[in-house]
Every structure is written in C-alpha cells, then in structure tokens.
Amino acid sequence: MNKTENFSPNSAEARDIAHHLHPYTSPAMLKEKGPQIMRSGSGIYVTDADGKEYIEGMSGLWCASLGFNEPELVKAATEQMQNLPYYHSFTGKTVDPAIDLAEILIKIAPEGLEKVFFCNSGSEANDTAIKMVWYYHASIGKPEKKKIISRKRAYHGVTLAAASLTALAYVQDGFGLPLDFARHTSSPHYFQDAHDGESEADFTARIMRELEEMIEAEGADTIGAFIAEPLMGAGGVILPPEGYFQALKPILDKHDILMIADEVICGFGRTGNMWGSQTYGIRPDILTCAKALSSAYLPISAVMVSGKVAAGVEEQANRLGQFGHGYTYSAHPVPAAVAKRTMELMEERDIVGHVRSVSPLFNERVAAMERFESVGNTRSVGLIGAMEFVAEPGTRIKMDPAQKFAAKAMAVIQEHGVILRALPVDGIGFCPPLITTEDEINLLFDRVEKAMPVIDGMAAEIRG
Helix, strand or coil: CCCCCCCCCCCHHHHHHHHCCCCCCCHHHHHHHCCCCEEEEECCEEEECCCCEEEECCHHHHCCCCCCCCHHHHHHHHHHHHHCCCCCCHHHCCCHHHHHHHHHHHHHCCCCEEEEEEECCHHHHHHHHHHHHHHHHHHCCCCCCCEEEEECCCCCCCCHHHHHHCCCHHHHCCCCCCCCCEEEECCCCHHHHCCCCCCHHHHHHHHHHHHHHHHHHHCHHHEEEEEECCCECCCCCECCCCCHHHHHHHHHHHCCCEEEEECCCCCCCCCCCCCHHHHHCCCCCEEEECHHHHCCCCCCEEEEEEHHHHHHHHHHHHHHCCCCCCCCCCCCHHHHHHHHHHHHHHHHCCHHHHHHHHHHHHHHHHHHHHHCCCEEEEEEECCEEEEEECCCCCCCCCCCHHHCHHHHHHHHHHHCCEECEEECCCEEEECCCCCCCHHHHHHHHHHHHHHHHHHHHHHHHHHC
C-alpha cells in the first residue's frame, strides 16, 4: 500500500497507514483522514498526539473499568515481570497468580460455578465455552447436541465459532459465516421489535414462543446450549424486557440445554452488581468474562463452569487421556497478576458500591437525552446505557442505514470532547470507567448535550 499523500512520508500517521491493518476500520477512510494516535491517559481521560484531551465515555472498548493510569496495576505487572515473566499451564504446571485468581473468581462467581479455565480474550472464552458444551454432551452420551442458539443482534466475538454466534452482518460478511452449528432466535429489543400496543410482558411471551418453536423444529436433542449476554452490549445496549430470563430458564431446563452467560461486558460491576447474571436473575451453567477482569491493562479472559459441566469435562478428559484444549498464554502469570490486583482493588475500593451510588445520576442523564428530537429511545442500568436515533420524532421509524447517522453523530460528539461508540441499532453507547464521579458524569453529558443541536439539525436536514 502506498503512503497517503495527505501526510509527510515519515510521520507516524503515514507509517501507520503503510503498515497497519486496523480492525473495524475503513481502509479508504483511514487513508484519507489518517489515524487518531492516542498518547496518554489519566483517570477517565485520554489525550491524543495533538494534545487534545477527551473523556473516554466507552472505557476504551467497554473495558478500562479502573481508568487509564492505575498505578497499582502497573506495579503488579512490573513485579511479576521481574519475578517470572512467562510460564504455561500445560501438563499440570501453573503459577501462583493463576492459582490466586482462580480462587478469587470462584469466590465471587454466581452460585454453582466451581472451576475456571483461562484464555486471552472474550472471543477465545466463548470459543472455549462452545467446545466445552460439545465435550460435556459427548461425555454424557449425547454428542449430537452440537447446535448453539444465540440471538439476533448478539455480539459474542470474532473468532470463527464466536463470530458465528454474533448475529451482526459486519462481523460475518465476506468471511463465509456463520458456521452451521449456530442458530439465532429473536432479539429482545422491545423498542424496535415489539408489535404496536404489545406490552413488555407480552413481547417476552411471544419471543419465548418463537424460541420454543425453533427448538421443536431443530430438535432439542441437537441443541447443546443457549448463549446470551445479560444485556446486549455491542449489539445496541439492549436491556432484557420484563420477565425475559425468568421465562427462558424453564424452557432450557425442559430441553436439557445449557445456559452460557456471556459476561464479557456485563461482568465486574458494570450493571451495579458484580455480575449481570445477578442483576437479571440468571443461573448459568457456563460464564465467560474478560475486559474488566484486568481493567483491560493486559489480555486475559476466563470461562467458569458449573460442577456438573466440570465433572463431565474431567470424565471425558480422563477417558481420552487429557483435556486437549489450551492456549500458549492460558493463565499467563503477568495478566493473571494484574487481574488478581484488579479484583483486590474492586473489593478494597468498593467499586460495585460506587457504581450503585453514581448510577442514579447516570441513568437520569441518559434518560434526559430523549428530549432531543433525533432520540427515540434511551435505556441504561448501572454505568452502561444508550440513546437510539429515529428518523421521525416520537416514532420508531429508523433512518436509512446508508446515512450512517450514528457514526456521524459520534464524530460530532467527539469534536465536543467525548469519545463514545456508534451502535448497529443506529444509536450511541455510554460506558464510562467504573471510577467515574458524579461531577465527571455531569461533565460528560453536558458536553454531549452541547453537541445535540448539531445532531438534531443533521436529522432535520435528512427529513427535508
């Protein structure tokens, strides 16, 4: 690729464009505008190479829960690097940080989860969960239970198996996905998908009937698990409608279908409890987590499994001679040490209690965005929320996707000093670090509100 003529040949921007293939980025746009290079961070703020400071209203990618310069995590990484910078967990070996971290996680886990397997990302964790589902069912004589049911608009990662469960076109288009084990049932997005006049409870009942019809059509003896985020993050910050998970559990139990809770975004205090499963009354057989596990300072993820699943996996592994799955960096001592210290800081500083104390203000400021003409719906819980745009005020009518309205709105908001994220429901997500104070919440939304007249004007221009 030729260096763009818009930048001097030896600039960081030109060198990046020449050699770096960016995720979730248009190469043409990157060549035209160049990358935005971030140089430093402090608390909830990040500063780019031009010296402009922003409120990082998305915690990076829903992940930097303790902010961008926590010295205790730097210290934990440095000390472990000096002591033992790497070792593996194959053939019965392990390291002290992994032992300690596993113990901490099981202690705080939802009831019934008893064992931990470490990976490096949310995608790897969900791939591992899929393999464990297959391995478990094979161990109890039901190897045909291979299908995994996800939901439309779900996001579960981008590796081959996880991306098959992600039901968003931009993750699958061009890759020959989804693979044939994946099935997708109705999205729980009440605002967009409810019938006119349908209550939340009636909406839940209808989509549960649709799930049961899918199970009957596919054959329950071919379905191994159902995977769901407690609330759908990257798919649109979609909160479950009234009674959703309470209605789901009996259906799964009836058909011997395991429940996987994808807590990659929701885990570690984001929803006002340690786990989104606790917020929404989920009893998972398998739970995956990542992101805030280390406050995103180093890559690490985990899969926690129930005693039933662990016993089945271990029995099958004993029959075969070993559990033939693992990664070079599973339970890597440095990320494990940072994750351990992250968990300790969450307890020492009562981060979950802090989220509960500031979330009423956060929820109030999110809800207040509905007064702007372009915003049709808002929703939030804990310190995560969204506003969803509409083409006509007071309706559910969506704008033409070709307009890429949310992406344009996100750019306007960034010009006002806040980094947020466009969502595929044509909305904007809010997910500030868990350490955000009430004053910082007000500053974040004050800046967003100053951008809204421009955004409303853009919407009015589209309407003509």
